[in-house]
Amino acid sequence: MTRAMLCPAMALLVAAGFAAASPAPAADRLAPLDPDQVQVGGEMGRRIHITIHNNLLKLDVDKDFLKPFADKSAKEGFVGLGMLLDAAVRLAAHARDPKLLALKKHLVARAIQAQEADGYLGMLAAPSRMWELWDIHEMGYLIYGLTSDYRFFGEKPSLAAARKLADYILAHWSDKPDWQPKPINVHMAVTGLERALLTLSDAAGEPKYREFCVRERKLPEWDLGIVVGRWGAVEGHAYAYFAHCLAQLRLYRADPNERLLAPTRRAMDFLVRRDGLVVTGTCGDHECWHDSQAGTANLGETCTVAYLLRVLDDLLRLEGNPHYGDMMERAIYNALFAAQSPDGRRIRYYTPFDGPRKYFDGDTYCCPNNFRRVVSELPTMIYYRSEGGLAVNLYTASSAKLALDGGIQLAVRQETDYPSAGRVVLRLDPSRPAAFPLRLRIPRWCAAAQVAVNGKPLDQAARRGEFLAIRREWKAGDRVEIDMPMPWRMVRGRQAQSGRVAILRGPVVFCLNRARHKELAALDLRLLTLAPSSLEPPIRDESVRPNGLACKVQAWGPGAWYPHAKPDLQLVLSEYPDPAGEMVYFHVPNPRDHSFVADELIDNDR
Ligand SMILES: [Zn+2]
Structure with a gap:
């Protein structure tokens, strides 16, 4: 029996951290399948396919990813070779595509070739190693990616290289006991390291990497609060926070101490009870926690939605609470898929729901690689x-x-x-x-x-x-x-979106693409007033994806005497991944209309 089956309200309280006296679960409620046990079709399968064929296999990996590691001349920086390797390994294990398998082997072989005798595998010149940004971060993901190659393909040279690299970090960690990586805090600078070392520890059957996390990195004591905004040492970094939650959740499986769950529960509480989660299923502004519900330019870093999905998947396995699954599908069909161009080639750093979106220029760095990684994990989030x-x-x-x-x-x-x-x-x-x-x-x-x-x-x-x-x-x-009937639902906005509504159907949010309406060319979209009763049944719309849908609804332009004047605009709203989508929350004549509903993912609609 899951907690949800015993008592849904109690399960939610446990999830939100208000039932610390409950006994800790001894084992996971759900266990994932392996990537090669699942075949995926539909839009999710299409996204996996285009990520492989229009993105991964179109990269110039030699120039953009591998050359810096062969040169080892940089003073600082981040490429994300280990992240790419991890994505390529898991997608190759899932799809068994010959070209992808060849790419995976090429990346692994060149990475191992670039490893120095002392174990160093990075792109920095000798004087900068370890302590300049983002060397440890980069090495952490190389450990993780190489360990994945061993886990999914049994490649012992990859495991040996991961161990050598981890040993290099362990050997040098004590060189700078008071390391302060300006301008950020240590936990952000090493994002990904602890989970990589714990995974390596389990794969290699070698406790010293786990002990390093416990004794040197003090992972069990890590208990940062939710810091709203981007300021100071950027302690509100949501992706770094989630990465540490995942490491603690991994530690929790071996040592079921409730304290290890506290930061994760605090984050969930912030998301579902304190306005941290936005309607498109993601969170964070300018990489950091925010609770204003504003959705402008820097909303929803792609790394953040990737790590949020991972934490939700982990909690779903641990507690069996379907609320996490509900949050996962909202994030996948909206924030995640909107972070990629419909053809798969381009990826975004941020995906705002208010105002125009931009693509990230380049294939390296955190967001493109964390996007590829989480897409590689989608096959194992369907069945358990x-x-x-x-x-x-x-x-x-x-x-x-x-x-x-x-x-x-x-x-x-x-x-x-x-x-x-x-x-x-x-x-x-x-x-x-x-x-x-x-x-x-x-x-x-x-x-x-x-x-x-x-x-x-x-x-x-x-x-x-x-x-x-x-x-x-x-x-x-x-x-x-x-x-599962999917009527339209008009979801009340909160905080900065108060008085406005978003239109959803099932897990999908609909958005306004200005370019589909020539009369909106120069208009401030916030001045539109939607006519809620004019919503028509969904229509087929292939502009964003095959078999996609659009929403027809009428609206009044600025200055119109609603509700008695006839609406003068016929809008066609597209699914949120529409790359030209600019707005999801609309002004309405009666913001307290009883037909509007609270966002069902949120536990305290005010
Ligand atoms: Zn990122």
Whole structure:
């Protein structure tokens, strides 16, 4: 039983950190599959495909990524070779594409070739090593990427190189006990290091890397508060915070001390109760925590949404609370996919929902690489092993094969147009008839889900915000139909968006693209007033993705005498990943209209 099944309200309190007296979970509620066990279709599969073929395989890796490591002449800087390596490894393990496998091997071989006899693997000249930015950060991800190559491909030279590099860091760490990397704090300067060392420690069966995290990096004591804004030593850096949460969550699996969960719970509390989460599923402004709900130029660093997704996935596995899955799908279908051009080639650093968006110029650095990495992890966020059965977290066309208890091989296939439609057909093929639970995440946005097994409606309620567990004997050819009606919902804005509403359908936010309306060319879009009752059923729109949707709604221009004058504008709103989207919150005649709803991901709509 998950906490959510026992008592949803209690599960939420636990998630928000108000039930510290509850016993810590001894083991994860959900366990992920391996990347090669899952095939992904639909928009999620398309994004994985274009990330491989229109991005990874189009990079000039020799010039942009590998040359600086062969030269070793820089005084400071960051490329993200280890991050790229990690993404290439996991995507190659998932897709088994020959060109991608060749790229992965090339990156690994050249990286190992660039490693010096003392273990150093970086791009800085000798006098700058370790202590100039971002050398330790870069090395941490190289350790992680090389360890991934060992984990997914069994490559022992990669593990040996990762160990040599980790040993280099351990040997030099005590050289500067009072290191203060101006202008930022140490924990931000080494972002990614602790999780890399913990992963290496487990992969190599070598406790010294874990001990370094505990004794030298004092990971169990790390307990930074939520610092709002970007100032001073940038202690409010959201990505760095999440990276440390992930390392603590990893440590927690071996040492289930509640203290290790406190910073993560504080972050979740900030997101869902203190206005930290924005409607597109991400957080942070100019890389740092913000709670104003403003969505302008520097909203939502791509690294932040990548790490938020990772933390949500980790918490979902640990606690089994479907709220995390709800947050994951909002982030994936909006903030994450909007961080990439529809053709896959370009990636953003920030993805604002208020005002124009820009692409990042270049393929190196943190955001492009963390984007590739989290896309490589999407296949393992769909299905999980759970209580001897299967849990479905994300809805997307896909299939998976996994072994269950008792030597049963289970094949599962998901047929759906999600997120365009809320109808999902699951086909289950166990190798022999077997009793196990099938658990389905019923999203919080879905008030009236209906589930049928082999055409027969289920006699148990599919309550939103819970995992619906269907316990029966399954046999080959069984078919589960899930109908999740997706009416429009007009979600009330908060803080800076107070008095405005955003339009959502299922997990997708809709946005206004000025270029689709010539009459809006020179208009301040904030002066539009939406006519909520004019919303029409969704229309097909392929401008952002195949089988995409758009929303037709009328509006009044500036100065119009709403509500009695006829709306003078017919708007077509596109899905949020529309690269020219500029606005998601609209002024309305009656901001207290009872048909408007609170954002269901938020736990205290005021
Ligand atoms: Zn970044």
